[in-house]
Amino acid sequence: MDQIEAARPASGGRAADWVVSQIEDDILSGVLENGTPLPAERELMERFKTSRTVVREAITTLSSRGLIDAKPRFRPVVRKPGFDTALSSVGSIVKLLLAETRGVKTLYESRVFVERALVRDAARAATRKDIDDLREALAANQNSISDSEEFYRTDTAFHGVLYRVPRNPIFPAVHEAYTSWLAPHWERMPRSPERNRVNFMSHKAIFDAIVERDADAAEEALETHLKAAWEYVRVTFELEE
Amino acid sequence: MDQIEAARPASGGRAADWVVSQIEDDILSGVLENGTPLPAERELMERFKTSRTVVREAITTLSSRGLIDAKPRFRPVVRKPGFDTALSSVGSIVKLLLAETRGVKTLYESRVFVERALVRDAARAATRKDIDDLREALAANQNSISDSEEFYRTDTAFHGVLYRVPRNPIFPAVHEAYTSWLAPHWERMPRSPERNRVNFMSHKAIFDAIVERDADAAEEALETHLKAAWEYVRVTFELEE
DNA sequence: CCGCTCCTTTTGTCGTACCAAACTTGAGCG
DNA sequence: CGCTCAAGTTTGGTACGACAAAAGGAGCGG
Numbered sequence: 001m002d003q004i005e006a007a008r009p010a011s012g013g014r015a016a017d018w019v020v021s022q023i024e025d026d027i028l029s030g031v032l033e034n035g036t037p038l039p040a041e042r043e044l045m046e047r048f049k050t051s052r053t054v055v056r057e058a059i060t061t062l063s064s065r066g067l068i069d070a071k072p073r074f075r076p077v078v079r080k081p082g083f084d085t086a087l088s089s090v091g092s093i094v095k096l097l098l099a100e101t102r103g104v105k106t107l108y109e110s111r112v113f114v115e116r117a118l119v120r121d122a123a124r125a126a127t128r129k130d131i132d133d134l135r136e137a138l139a140a141n142q143n144s145i146s147d148s149e150e151f152y153r154t155d156t157a158f159h160g161v162l163y164r165v166p167r168n169p170i171f172p173a174v175h176e177a178y179t180s181w182l183a184p185h186w187e188r189m190p191r192s193p194e195r196n197r198v199n200f201m202s203h204k205a206i207f208d209a210i211v212e213r214d215a216d217a218a219e220e221a222l223e224t225h226l227k228a229a230w231e232y233v234r235v236t237f238e239l240e241e
Numbered sequence: 242m243d244q245i246e247a248a249r250p251a252s253g254g255r256a257a258d259w260v261v262s263q264i265e266d267d268i269l270s271g272v273l274e275n276g277t278p279l280p281a282e283r284e285l286m287e288r289f290k291t292s293r294t295v296v297r298e299a300i301t302t303l304s305s306r307g308l309i310d311a312k313p314r315f316r317p318v319v320r321k322p323g324f325d326t327a328l329s330s331v332g333s334i335v336k337l338l339l340a341e342t343r344g345v346k347t348l349y350e351s352r353v354f355v356e357r358a359l360v361r362d363a364a365r366a367a368t369r370k371d372i373d374d375l376r377e378a379l380a381a382n383q384n385s386i387s388d389s390e391e392f393y394r395t396d397t398a399f400h401g402v403l404y405r406v407p408r409n410p411i412f413p414a415v416h417e418a419y420t421s422w423l424a425p426h427w428e429r430m431p432r433s434p435e436r437n438r439v440n441f442m443s444h445k446a447i448f449d450a451i452v453e454r455d456a457d458a459a460e461e462a463l464e465t466h467l468k469a470a471w472e473y474v475r476v477t478f479e480l481e482e
Numbered sequence: 483c484c485g486c487t488c489c490t491t492t493t494g495t496c497g498t499a500c501c502a503a504a505c506t507t508g509a510g511c512g
Numbered sequence: 513c514g515c516t517c518a519a520g521t522t523t524g525g526t527a528c529g530a531c532a533a534a535a536g537g538a539g540c541g542g
Contacts, residue, residue, distance in 0.1 A: 014313050015495070016301075028337060040523060051496045053294070056524090057301050060257075064305040065334055072255050073503055073524060083347075086334040093306055093327040096269060106324075110411045117358035170351045255525070281492060292527045297494090314493060314534055 019048050019058035027067055027078050037075035038068060065089060084173035094181050104185060105230075111178050112226045118162045118171070119206055119222045123215040126165055131211060133161045138207050141200055148191035151199075158203050189236060199229070260289050260299035268308055268319055278316035279309060306330060325414040335422050345426060346471075352419050353467045359403045359412070360447055360463045364456040367406055372452060374402045379448050382441055389432035392440075399444050430477060440470070 026032045039047070044055045063070040066089035070076040079085060097103045122130065137158040144150035156179050163175035202225035209218035267273045280288070285296045304311040307330035311317040320326060338344045363371065378399040385391035397420050404416035443466035450459035 024337065028340070042523075052524095053495060053497090057298070060298055060301050061305050064302055067334070075504090075523085081334050081337055083335075083338060086331045086338065089334065090327045090331050093308070093322050093330065094324075096265065096322055097324060097327065099269070106409055106411060109407075109409050113358060113362070113407060113409070113412075114355075117354060117361075120358075120361075121354070166350070166354060168347055168350050168354070170347060171354075257525090283492080294526060294528090298525095316492085316535090 014057075015050055015054045016057035016061065019044075019050065019054055020061050022048065023058065023062060024067065027080065032078045034078060034080040037077050040075075082173065083170045084176060087173050087177040088180070091177070091181065094177075098181065098185075104182070107178070107181065108226075108230055111182075112223065112230075114174065115159065115162065115222055115226065116219050118165065119210065119218040120215045122162055122165045123210045123213050123218040126210060130161070130165050133164075134158070134207055134210065137161050138200075138203055141203055145196045145200055146193050148193070148196060151191070151196045152186070155199060155203070185233065185237075189233065195232070199225070202228070255298075256291055256295045257298035257302065260285075260291065260295055261302050263289065264299065264303060265308065268321060273319045275319055275321040277319050279319060281316075323414065324411045325417060328414050328418040329421070332418070332422065335418075339422065339426075345423070348419070348422065349467075349471055352423075353464065353471075355415065356400065356403065356463055356467065357460050359406065360451065360459040361456045363403055363406045364451045364454050364459040367451060371402070371406050374405075375399070375448055375451065378402050379441075379444055382444055386437045386441055387434050389434070389437060392432070392437045393427070396440060396444070426474065426478075430474065436473075440466070443469070 023032070023038075032038070038044070038059070041052055041055050041059070044058075045052050048055065059068070059070065059076055062068045063076065065081075066085040067079060067081055068076040069079050094107070098107065122134075126134070137154065137160075141151065141154040141158050144154050160172065160175050163171040202221065205221040206218055206225065209215075209221050264273070264279075273279070279285070279300070282293055282296050282300070285299075286293050289296065300309070300311065300317055303309045304317065306322075307326040308320060308322055309317040310320050335348070339348065363375075367375070378395065378401075382392065382395040382399050385395050401413065401416050404412040443462065446462040447459055447466065450456075450462050
């Protein structure tokens with residue numbers, strides 16, 4: 001037992017918060033490796049010399065912070081945090097916000113904003129490999145025009161390539177967040193090969209502009225694409241404005 | 242007592258989760274108004290016919306989701322969620338991520354990316370009032386060159402105006418998040434009137450380009466500005482690359 | 483009206499107990 | 513030897529009761 005635990009603060013803060021920070025440290029320092037289950041609650045209460053109440057509170061807090069993955073009745077699994085888990089941990093609030101008036105519109109507009117910048121960046125700085133990835137994603141998209149289910153996936157994947165161009169892990173995380181948050185709305189949309197073809201053509205226009213290194217054209221193509229997609233959603237769901 | 246409560250699911254999910262969703266509904270539907278304190282725990286356990294254990298777990302969950310503001314020993318206060326609270330609730334994870342290698346750089350680069358798009362947008366679509374706000378913020382910035390403390394505030398405020406141009410509540414929330422997360426690093430930076438003057442001149446260049454409706458010039462001015470600021474930080478803290 | 487004390491309420495923590503679901507073990511079998 | 517399945521064991525989810533400490537009020541005196 002050479003474990004040196006920082007002394008628990010005498011008073012003021014909650015004991016649970018202290019346990020949370022202790023476990024956080026263990027996760028970050030690698031004592032608790034990614035993917036391994038957390039020790040049993042009764043074991044933790046012994047290690048931290050505290051009650052199960054406190055341990056359980058700490059666990060729920062860590063869970064909602066995304067540092068551990070806690071399914072009911074199962075051992076919580078530690079999950080080393082990345083920007084992706086950070087974003088997914090706000091999913092619950094965002095879902096509430098989307099239920100409000102204009103919530104979806106607000107989120108979607110921000111997505112358009114971000115992607116406009118992304119295609120600009122791609123036109124400016126995409127590497128040869130980025131272009132190849134885009135071309136590949138575009139081809140996959142074209143090949144699945146007749147299969148709406150698959151088309152949706154390849155559509156998402158195409159946009160996903162754009163989020164990876166800046167080589168910043170935040171952007172793929174943002175992309176995943178956007179798609180998961182907006183998916184419930186998208187999935188209820190009627191699909192059709194004709195519709196898919198229109199979207200594919202938009203993707204192709206974006207791709208062509210990027211290849212031509214024409215940032216303005218790329219941005220405009222993307223904006224047209226996403227605005228049209230929104231209009232389609234709006235009419236279908238009869239949203240305001 | 243005309244309150245109709247959805248029947249608690251028989252089994253499977255945690256009881257606490259059910260209570261969480263119930264209180265969420267009360268907050269969103271306005272039964273629990275913003276700013277009012279939550280009912281006492283014993284009252285809630287009576288209303289939901291459950292134990293205090295469950296009620297308390299629900300409260301901690303709601304707290305870490307940012308739907309209520311819970312200081313120890315004080316009654317939790319209801320806080321209607323916005324995109325701002327959503328972002329601030331991930332602060333705890335982001336703080337951990339910033340401690341990792343290149344964490345700050347990653348976050349800062351994303352900020353540069355976003356602001357590049359913002360100044361472009363401002364050059365394209367800023368209203369007369371936006372321009373006036375920018376001019377005012379710039380003037381305040383200039384007037385506080387000699388007061389580094391105040392200069393930092395007006396600096397932040399100037400950038401903040403840019404985040405408000407798209408008229409999308411997500412962006413001001415993002416700005417607040419960026420500043421609060423990066424503030425601990427910035428505040429340890431040495432300041433000087435000379436340094437402030439350089440930054441002010443950068444702001445002015447950005448402003449001028451926006452007024453001229455020159456998106457390319459605005460973007461470049463901003464990139465130069467933030468890259469220089471980063472270089473300053475990097476050298477001071479001797480960070481890698 | 484202000485400030486102090488005393489009493490009530492409420493939160494934070496602990497301990498115990500019980501159930502049901504998950505896990506472990508080992509016997510039995512092909 | 514490996515697989516299946518049914519026991520027992522562990523462990524998470526919930527409930528109940530208790531108590532110290534702090535907050536919130538009520539009353540009292542200035």
